[in-house]
Amino acid sequence: MFESNVIVTLEEKIVRIERKFQAPLKLVWEVWTNPLHLEKWWGPKGFSNPTVEFDFKVGGSYRIVMRSPEGIDYPVVGKFLEITPYESFVMSDLVDEHPEEWVKEVQKMAGVRGDRSILNSKLRVLFEEEDNFTQVILITEFMNNQIRDGFAKSGMKEGWSQSFEKLESEALPSPNELVIEKELAHPLDLVYQAFTDSNHIQSWWGPNGFTTTTDSREFRVGGEWIFKMVSEDGKVYPNVIKYKSIQENEYLEYHHGSGSDTKDDDFFVKIWFTPTKNNHTIIKMKMAFSSPEKRNAVVNFGAIEGAHQTLSRLNGYLSK
Incomplete structure (x- = not known):
C-alpha cells in the first residue's frame, strides 16, 4: 500500500508543507478545485464542511466553514490571487470569522498582540507530477516569523496531515x-x-x-x-x-x-x-x-x- 509522509520546513516567514499522492496531477488538481470534492476532505479528522463556496477564478472569493466534532465553526475566507492551471494557485487566507478564543490562543502561542488581521496569511499551492505521482507543496506566508512559529505550534502539520489522509481516502477514487x-x-x-x-x-x-x-x-x-x-x-x-x-x-x-x-x-x-x-x-x-x-x-x-x-x-x- 502506498504511503507518503508529510514534510514540514520553516523558511523566512513561511511554513512549507509537502506531500505526495499516487494519482495523476489532473486528478489531484480536480479534488483541490472542485467544491463538491473539497467538502469531503478539507479540515482535520472529525471535522465536516457544511458550507463550501468556491468561485475558482482570479479575483473570485471562497468561504469554507469547518465544523469541529464539538460543533464549533471555523470559517476560512479569502480570494484567489493567482491561478496557473495544473501548476499552482494562490489564495489569501483570512481569519476574520474565526472564533475569538482561537484567535487569542494562536496570538498567545506566537507571542503577539493586536488586531486579528495580523494572523492573516497567503497560501500558495503547487502541483508537480512525475510518473503519475503528484507532489503537492503548500507555501503559507505569514506577516513575520513570530506568527509563523505560532501557527506551527498550533498544529499546522497535524491538521494538514489529517486533511491529506482524508483527501486520499475520501476524495481520490480507486486507482482504476x-x-x-x-x-x-x-x-x-x-x-x-x-x-x-x-x-x-x-x-x-x-x-x-x-x-x-x-x-x-x-x-x-x-x-x-x-x-x-x-x-x-x-x-x-x-x-x-x-x-x-x-x-x-x-x-x-x-x-x-x-x-x-x-x-x-x-x-x-x-x-x-x-x-x-x-x-x-x-x-x-x-x-x-x-x-x-x-x-x-x-x-x-x-x-x-x-x-x-x-x-x-x-x-x-x-x-x-
Missing part, C-alpha cells in the same frame, strides 16, 4: 476509477429527462466543439445507444453504450465502448442524480477502467476536462 461531480442549476426531472430523451441527449453530449449523431437508441435495461461523435477537426469517434440499470430520476449504469472488437477502450459508468435544497441537481459520474494505467491514460488525455465540458453543455442546453 475516475469520479466527476458537478452541480447543475436545474431541477432533477429536467436533468434526468435530458439523459433519457434521444433528441435531448445528442444536442449536448460531448466536450466543447464536438457534435453527436445517433444511429439508434433504446433507452431500457439491455438496450443500446449507438452514436458517433465528431470533433472540430472532423475526426469520427464511434460509440456504443449498453444500459445495465435504470432507476428513474435516481441512477443510471451502463457499459461504454467504441463497439470495436480490436480496441481495449471499454469502461463502466455509474451516474447518480441528487436534488439539492435550491432545486438544483448534483450529478456524480463514476467511471471504472480495466486498469490504473488505462485510467491514468484517459485522465492525461483530457477526460476530466471533457466530462466537465459535457456537463456544462448540458447545463447551458437546459438554460435555453
Whole structure:
C-alpha cells in the first residue's frame, strides 16, 4: 500500500508543507478545485464542511466553514490571487470569522498582540507530477516569523496531515476509477429527462466543439445507444453504450465502448442524480477502467476536462 509522509520546513516567514499522492496531477488538481470534492476532505479528522463556496477564478472569493466534532465553526475566507492551471494557485487566507478564543490562543502561542488581521496569511499551492505521482507543496506566508512559529505550534502539520489522509481516502477514487461531480442549476426531472430523451441527449453530449449523431437508441435495461461523435477537426469517434440499470430520476449504469472488437477502450459508468435544497441537481459520474494505467491514460488525455465540458453543455442546453 502506498504511503507518503508529510514534510514540514520553516523558511523566512513561511511554513512549507509537502506531500505526495499516487494519482495523476489532473486528478489531484480536480479534488483541490472542485467544491463538491473539497467538502469531503478539507479540515482535520472529525471535522465536516457544511458550507463550501468556491468561485475558482482570479479575483473570485471562497468561504469554507469547518465544523469541529464539538460543533464549533471555523470559517476560512479569502480570494484567489493567482491561478496557473495544473501548476499552482494562490489564495489569501483570512481569519476574520474565526472564533475569538482561537484567535487569542494562536496570538498567545506566537507571542503577539493586536488586531486579528495580523494572523492573516497567503497560501500558495503547487502541483508537480512525475510518473503519475503528484507532489503537492503548500507555501503559507505569514506577516513575520513570530506568527509563523505560532501557527506551527498550533498544529499546522497535524491538521494538514489529517486533511491529506482524508483527501486520499475520501476524495481520490480507486486507482482504476475516475469520479466527476458537478452541480447543475436545474431541477432533477429536467436533468434526468435530458439523459433519457434521444433528441435531448445528442444536442449536448460531448466536450466543447464536438457534435453527436445517433444511429439508434433504446433507452431500457439491455438496450443500446449507438452514436458517433465528431470533433472540430472532423475526426469520427464511434460509440456504443449498453444500459445495465435504470432507476428513474435516481441512477443510471451502463457499459461504454467504441463497439470495436480490436480496441481495449471499454469502461463502466455509474451516474447518480441528487436534488439539492435550491432545486438544483448534483450529478456524480463514476467511471471504472480495466486498469490504473488505462485510467491514468484517459485522465492525461483530457477526460476530466471533457466530462466537465459535457456537463456544462448540458447545463447551458437546459438554460435555453
